[in-house]
Amino acid sequence: MSFLAKYIGQKVKRTEDPRLIQGLGHYVDDIRLADTLHVAFVRSPHAHARILSTKTEAAKNAPGVVAVYTGADIAGKIGLVPCAAAAPDMKKPDYPVLAIGKVAFVGQTVAAVVATDKYKARDAAELIEVDYEPLEVVTDIEAAARPDSPVIHEELGTNVGWLYQAGSGDIDAAFAQADKVVSLRLVHQRLIPTAMEPRGVLAQYFPGEQQLNVWSSTQIPHLLRTTLAAMLGVPENRLRVIAPEVGGGFGSKLNVYAEEALLGWIAMQLGKPVKWIESRRENMLATIHGRGQTGTVEVAVKNDGTLLGLRYNVIYDLGAYLQLLTPAIPTLTGLMLSGCYKIPAIQLNCTQVYTNKVATDAYRGAGRPEATYLIERVMDRVAAELGMDPVELRRRNFPKPEEFPFATAAGLVYDSGDYEKALNKALEVVDYKKLREEQAKARAEGRLVGIGVSTYVEICAVGPSVMLPSGGWDSATVRVEPSGKATVLTGVSPHGQGEETAFAQIVGDMLGIDLNDVLVVHGDTDRVQYGIGTFGSRGLAIGGTAVAVATERIVAKAKKLAAHILQTDEESLTFENGRFVGAPNDRTMTIQEVAFHAHQAHNIPPDFEPGLVATYFFEPKNCTFPFGTHICVAEVDKETGDVKILRYLAVDDCGRQINPLLVAGQVHGGIAQGMAQALFEEAVYDENGQLLTGELMDYAFPKAYQLPRFELDHTETPTPVNPLGAKGVGEAGTIGATPAVANAVIDALAPLGVKHVDLPLRPEKLWRLIN
Amino acid sequence: MKIRLTINGRNYEGDVEPRLLLVHFIRDVLGLTGTHIGCETSICGACTVLLNGSAVKSCAVLAVQADGAEITTIEGLAQNGELHAVQEGFWEKHGLQCGYCTPGMIISSCALLKDNPSPTESDIRHGLEGNLCRCTGYQHIVDAVQYAAEKLKAQGAKAD
Numbered sequence: 069m070s071f072l073a074k075y076i077g078q079k080v081k082r083t084e085d086p087r088l089i090q091g092l093g094h095y096v097d098d099i100r101l102a103d104t105l106h107v108a109f110v111r112s113p114h115a116h117a118r119i120l121s122t123k124t125e126a127a128k129n130a131p132g133v134v135a136v137y138t139g140a141d142i143a144g145k146i147g148l149v150p151c152a153a154a155a156p157d158m159k160k161p162d163y164p165v166l167a168i169g170k171v172a173f174v175g176q177t178v179a180a181v182v183a184t185d186k187y188k189a190r191d192a193a194e195l196i197e198v199d200y201e202p203l204e205v206v207t208d209i210e211a212a213a214r215p216d217s218p219v220i221h222e223e224l225g226t227n228v229g230w231l232y233q234a235g236s237g238d239i240d241a242a243f244a245q246a247d248k249v250v251s252l253r254l255v256h257q258r259l260i261p262t263a264m265e266p267r268g269v270l271a272q273y274f275p276g277e278q279q280l281n282v283w284s285s286t287q288i289p290h291l292l293r294t295t296l297a298a299m300l301g302v303p304e305n306r307l308r309v310i311a312p313e314v315g316g317g318f319g320s321k322l323n324v325y326a327e328e329a330l331l332g333w334i335a336m337q338l339g340k341p342v343k344w345i346e347s348r349r350e351n352m353l354a355t356i357h358g359r360g361q362t363g364t365v366e367v368a369v370k371n372d373g374t375l376l377g378l379r380y381n382v383i384y385d386l387g388a389y390l391q392l393l394t395p396a397i398p399t400l401t402g403l404m405l406s407g408c409y410k411i412p413a414i415q416l417n418c419t420q421v422y423t424n425k426v427a428t429d430a431y432r433g434a435g436r437p438e439a440t441y442l443i444e445r446v447m448d449r450v451a452a453e454l455g456m457d458p459v460e461l462r463r464r465n466f467p468k469p470e471e472f473p474f475a476t477a478a479g480l481v482y483d484s485g486d487y488e489k490a491l492n493k494a495l496e497v498v499d500y501k502k503l504r505e506e507q508a509k510a511r512a513e514g515r516l517v518g519i520g521v522s523t524y525v526e527i528c529a530v531g532p533s534v535m536l537p538s539g540g541w542d543s544a545t546v547r548v549e550p551s552g553k554a555t556v557l558t559g560v561s562p563h564g565q566g567e568e569t570a571f572a573q574i575v576g577d578m579l580g581i582d583l584n585d586v587l588v589v590h591g592d593t594d595r596v597q598y599g600i601g602t603f604g605s606r607g608l609a610i611g612g613t614a615v616a617v618a619t620e621r622i623v624a625k626a627k628k629l630a631a632h633i634l635q636t637d638e639e640s641l642t643f644e645n646g647r648f649v650g651a652p653n654d655r656t657m658t659i660q661e662v663a664f665h666a667h668q669a670h671n672i673p674p675d676f677e678p679g680l681v682a683t684y685f686f687e688p689k690n691c692t693f694p695f696g697t698h699i700c701v702a703e704v705d706k707e708t709g710d711v712k713i714l715r716y717l718a719v720d721d722c723g724r725q726i727n728p729l730l731v732a733g734q735v736h737g738g739i740a741q742g743m744a745q746a747l748f749e750e751a752v753y754d755e756n757g758q759l760l761t762g763e764l765m766d767y768a769f770p771k772a773y774q775l776p777r778f779e780l781d782h783t784e785t786p787t788p789v790n791p792l793g794a795k796g797v798g799e800a801g802t803i804g805a806t807p808a809v810a811n812a813v814i815d816a817l818a819p820l821g822v823k824h825v826d827l828p829l830r831p832e833k834l835w836r837l838i839n
Numbered sequence: 840m841k842i843r844l845t846i847n848g849r850n851y852e853g854d855v856e857p858r859l860l861l862v863h864f865i866r867d868v869l870g871l872t873g874t875h876i877g878c879e880t881s882i883c884g885a886c887t888v889l890l891n892g893s894a895v896k897s898c899a900v901l902a903v904q905a906d907g908a909e910i911t912t913i914e915g916l917a918q919n920g921e922l923h924a925v926q927e928g929f930w931e932k933h934g935l936q937c938g939y940c941t942p943g944m945i946i947s948s949c950a951l952l953k954d955n956p957s958p959t960e961s962d963i964r965h966g967l968e969g970n971l972c973r974c975t976g977y978q979h980i981v982d983a984v985q986y987a988a989e990k991l992k993a994q995g996a997k998a999d
Contacts, residue, residue: 081930088938089926089945091873091913098872187858264877264885264939264973315875315939316973348878564937564974729933733979737936740976764882764971772977773964801976 075573075583079729082569083583093313096268096285097345104270105134107331107344108189110179110196111354112171115207115424115757116220117200119169119178126195127181132188135338136196137330138179139168146333147299149326149389152537153396158230161221161422163389165299165326165333171200172220172388173426174757175353177326182334182342205424205757209362209385212421220388220422229386230395230420234402237413237477242377246368250450255826256361256438258385258751260767261431265315266346267355269328271335278303282332283310287317288601289561291538292324293593299329300336307332311591314563318741319430320355321563322603323392352762357751358431360385361398365442368413369450373461377413378405380442384420387427393434393537394427395420400435400527406476407443408487408525408695409465414477424757430603432741433802436526444522444807448814449823458811459500462523463488473690482525482693483787483795486721490783491523494697494719497781503701511819516704516838517714518816522807525695528796529609529789531688541687542606543599544614546575546622548680550667552660554579556588559599560611565798566730567607571615573726574792578619579659580646597683605694605796608726613790614686621682626662632673633657633665692787692795696720698739698804702812709835711747711813713776718804721783723795731797732780738801739778744770745802746809750828768828842906846871847915855902862886864902865912873913873942877971884970887943888912894950896969913942916949924990925949925983934983936974944970948984952991958984 087093124136142165149163167178179196183189204218211217212227220227243249270283280302286292289311297304314321327344334342346355363382369375384398402416451458466487467474474482494500503519510517531540543559554575560567572586579586589595599611623643631638634651641650648657662680665671669678701715718735725731748768752760761767786793806827813829814822822837843852846869853868865871865888874897877885881899888897889911916923925948928934935941944967951958951966958966963984964977972980 082933084938085930085935088935088941089913089922089929090917091871091942093938094872095875095939097866097876100870100872187856262973264883264937264971265875266877313938316937318973345876348880348883566936733933733936733975736976736978737974738976741973763880764878765880769971769973771964771971772967772980773961775964775977777960777981778976778978 073577075577076726078727080569080573080583080727082566083572084566084568095265095313095315096270096283099270099283099312101270101272101341104341104343105182105184105338106186106189107334107342108181108186108193109177110193110198111350112167112174112176112178114171114200114202115174115205116203117171118203119167119171120199120201122179123197124179127192130192130195132184133181133192134184135182136179137166139164139166142166142333143168146329149391150295150324151390151392151394153393154390155230158395159224159226160229160390161224165330173424174759175350175426180330180334182338205755207423207425207753207755207757209383209421209423212423213383213419220424227422228419229422232399232418232420234399234416235405235414235478237377239377239379239413239415242413243368246376247371248369248453249366250369250446250453251364251366252446252449252824253364254442254445256359256441257827258360258428259358259431259745259749260352260751261318261320261355261358262767262769263316263318263320266348266351267321267325268345269331270341270343271331272341273335273339275339279306279308280332280336281308281310282328283312284328285314285321286311287321287561287563287603289591289593290559290598291601292328295324296329296332300332308594311561317563318432319358319434319603322430322601323356348764349762352767353759354426356391356427356429358428359438360428361438365446367446367450371454373454373456373464375409375411375465378411379415380405381417384418385425385428386420386422387425388422389427391427391429394429397428397430397435401438403478403480404436404439404527405478407440408523410467411477425753432738433799436799437742437803437806440522440524440803441807444524445810448811458521459495463491480527481690483690483789484785485525485693485695486783486785487523487695490695490719490721491697493781493783494699494717498699498715498717516706516816518702518812518814520700520702520808520810520812520815521697522804522811523697524804525693526800526803527691528605528694529688529692530604530606531610531691533687538600541600541685542611542614543597543683543685544611544618545597545681545683546615546618548622548659548663550664552581552663554581554586556586556615557596558588558590558611558615559596560602560607561591562602562607565602565607565734567611570608570726570730571612574612574616575619578616578623581659605798609692609790609792609794609796610686610688612794613792614684616792617686618682618684621684622680625682626659626680629666629672629676630657630662633671688789690789692723692789694720694722694795694797694800696800696804698808700808700812702809702816704813704816704834706838709831709838711829711834716776717779717781718801719781719783720797720800721785722797722800723785723787724793725784726794734797735780735801736778738799739805740770740775742802742805743775743809746806746827746829748828748830840903842903844905844908844910846910847912857901857903859902860898861900861902861905862897865897871912871914875939875942877939882971884947885940885943887946887970889946889950894947913945916945923949924994925952925987927990928983928987932979932982932986934975934980940970940972944972944980948987951984952988956992957988
């Protein structure tokens, strides 16, 4: 694939920004339709209770109220909230869009009030009286798995939803041959994704046309359309889903929610537009959470540091119900259990349990941060037990560049990698040897300074299609309009990643036209051919490849027409800087001129199809595996337990970089979230299933002054999986950062005999350990 | 209750419920939707506007409290089609991703630079503690504010 490197590889400023920095973008709540009604929800205040009765009369009679709906009104009329990732042998409860008979988590939708304005809707929601009979609450995942635990879903007879095993190799032999077995119990605390824009839905129905339009703050407009069509019984071709400007997702909007279906249904009942905008409190209670695993990792190792086997026994917190991909998240952990090491035998034993909490699902990294954290933590433990430097232990177990494609015992084939190169670069940038000397000096002065290294590999751009319930491809249509302006319709659905810019860079270079002459359209199922969406760091590697291949086809077609008009053969023409050259008499044609002729069709070859448009659906034959090394230097204040990050370096290899500015932005944001998991964030429920961190007042969302300046560097190992050579970078920072920070803080505490501390590493916890 | 106020240099009159929040007045009554809502506890800062020159969270002010006030929202920053230096900084330095926190972040940065035209990195990070961003990790936001500080100083020097 040939590019003109005017844009690709350059730090191009974003084309999205002019509207966003002037407040002129349109998020769901910014879309205003005449006569819109507003919806407020009554949500369960109990984590587990039977609903004895619901009194709605007062609400129905309140000023401005148009309708009130409860579970009884929707039973059998709206399909269940779907899960696309439940294995056939999984025990799964029904999840109606409004609770019927009982509630199983605080925040579950119980009733919906529709009124002429949002204040009135909320006033009326207060008037609904629900009589609950509280039931025993199950919040602890280890307790939930025990046979004597109260059962949340009686019809299932157990809280254990699924027992899942994965891995290969002779695990018993590995442990039998080991010189040493190192084990570590780890908690991956629940996190709240907290996109700055909460969810929101606007729905409008046209009874004559039988057309339902749904605007939703989603990462997956097409998949949402398909599932909503099934839930509502609306023909899919009469349902239009629009993801307008979307204010962040991080996986939390990679889902199909009760509210989305309910708003569509209410719009159809009332024949007026209806809107619901999630409050932050609702967002924290009822939008999916991430992580939620407690497990023990055991590693079989030889005295020289060679890894022989790894076993991970884990209990995973599903929450009360299954959302779209809930049970799949720990399967990703299982797939990444080899990390960036050669481990001949791997075994995952995963017990998935229901608890009285909101469902977990994909949050930035989705299963991979868990894998990386457990491996990178246990590698430090192994190094300590063997008296080795943690860097040397890692280096010893890397596959060499010539061993790629590299098959792991966890069941994947890594595409390409040079792990030692990224490690060496990181060590060189920080001057690792000197760092250790400085640390020794600091320790001699009684300071608690630690160095944490994490070498990670992750899985992105998942394909081929059999690996995802939705399919693993994505699509692009590229058209050159008669004027020569290019329009790209992409099946991915960016919400902050900057793909409008990245895709314009690709098309601009391939067509030799100005970046600003390329319009990238996304997120509207009536404008864009079917696509899968933006998640799992797939947008560029899969969606971008589709764009590039479609553009290549445009150029090939344009060449045919140019040769015809220039009265020469195609072979003698070359396409340079947007112009076909090489014809006799130095005649040339620009792509714009060709586009005009392709549409006018007055002078085309006999077999030439008018127009200049190409559509391509790209399905990768494998996933991509970005990797890198993160190094953190941290100091713990003995007096307060506060952690100060003295230095943070990330050397990431995401393959070919189309726009280093966007790459840096993704890595920064990723590190911030990973570091925040290590130091601050935790969704805390009390024993009654009440979310104690249910507002931004209480949830430890990181602020600017709590984060350090990050140093970035990179190596570039292109992937052979797609012609762009791009691997994906949306989640790398999050995956690499948590273990780097944890390893640094725990290394700082090592002189006190501390071997492990569970996250988050908050001052109080550390202060208690020190004192 | 009747209120009168000036927003982005234009005069507005409204008859509002006493409980109406200023942010809802700006967004829902006037249709200026660049000011966003990210929480209801005045923590996130997405709704920040300039009220008589000071950065305030418009979700924590009643519309009636703003009677007689002069307000600047994100839509009022660019003048005669030219971006404000802070807007330019956010664009130049990739200070935004999803863009949702951006209007509030830019408005707070304007107020910060008015009080402290030459802020250190630490000044900026502490000065923006009332504005949350989930996308950027804040580093490019700091760079954007530093860029704007330089630009404003250069503009000031030119004006002198």
